[in-house]
Amino acid sequence: SQKIEQNSEALNIQEGKTATLTCNYTNYSPAYLQWYRQDPGRGPVFLLLIRENEKEKRKERLKVTFDTTLKQSLFHITASQPADSATYLCALDDYGQNFVFGPGTRLSVLP
Amino acid sequence: EAGVAQSPRYKIIEKRQSVAFWCNPISGHATLYWYQQILGQGPKLLIQFQNNGVVDDSQLPKDRFSAERLKGVDSTLKIQPAKLEDSAVYLCASSYTGELFFGEGSRLTVL
Numbered sequence: 502s503q504k505i506e507q508n509s510e511a512l513n514i515q516e517g518k519t520a521t522l523t524c525n526y527t528n529y530s531p532a533y534l535q536w537y538r539q540d541p542g543r544g545p546v547f548l549l550l551i552r553e554n555e556k557e558k559r560k561e562r563l564k565v566t567f568d569t570t571l572k573q574s575l576f577h578i579t580a581s582q583p584a585d586s587a588t589y590l591c592a593l594d595d596y597g598q599n600f601v602f603g604p605g606t607r608l609s610v611l612p
Numbered sequence: 613e614a615g616v617a618q619s620p621r622y623k624i625i626e627k628r629q630s631v632a633f634w635c636n637p638i639s640g641h642a643t644l645y646w647y648q649q650i651l652g653q654g655p656k657l658l659i660q661f662q663n664n665g666v667v668d669d670s671q672l673p674k675d676r677f678s679a680e681r682l683k684g685v686d687s688t689l690k691i692q693p694a695k696l697e698d699s700a701v702y703l704c705a706s707s708y709t710g711e712l713f714f715g716e717g718s719r720l721t722v723l
Contacts, residue, residue, distance in 0.1 A: 505654075533710060544616075544703055544714030545655065590654055597643060597707065598667060602654035 503529045505603035507591060513609045514581055522576040522606045524591035529601070531593035534567050534574050539588045539605065548589075549576075581610045614638065618704050618715035626723050630692035633718045637685070637706030643667075645712065646679055646689050647703040655703055661687065694722045
């Protein structure tokens with residue numbers, strides 16, 4: 502069955518540093534990989550989508566890479582701020598179907 | 613643009629009782645998803661609709677859960693009878709071009 506792992510349950514970093522979150526998957530050949538942010542008590546919010554034929558995508562301080570050979574995505578937040586503290590979820594989908602979420606990584610950016 | 617609306621936000625019931633959750637997606641979004649999110653875990657897909665047809669309900673516990681999407685717009689998720697392990701947040705999401713837009717969720721506590 503499809504399985505998604507995210508590098509750790511929790512990640513603590515110092516303000517201003519780059520946070521790097523990892524998403525690994527097995528038994529899946531997704532068309533897209535997406536990253537979402539979820540704050541406590543709220544629904545997930547879409548951040549970035551990267552297609553299987555794309556290597557890298559950027560949006561402001563966010564960067565996502567997608568390696569279909571390694572079956573891995575890396576999510577980077579540069580110049581991190583305390584306001585970036587949240588849980589980050591990766592999700593895989595196959596053209597809108599088989600939409601599967603990972604367990605999430607809880608990021609804490611310390612001032 | 614109005615977001616995904618869900619109600620109720622909170623519900624407390626005793627086991628073996630029934631409960632229903634309602635979702636109104638973003639106007640024009642053909643795809644609607646219901647997810648179950650247990651504390652500390654990523655969202656788990658229960659059912660996916662395309663307009664008013666079911667695309668995927670493979671993980672829906674059909675002996676107690678049911679869902680419908682009338683006229684391809686609003687949707688209702690019902691649990692009857694509820695079990696203790698159904699305590700979770702039930703998230704509704706809609707989609708048009710790939711990324712999911714989530715509601716704030718309905719938090720269910722089964723005592």
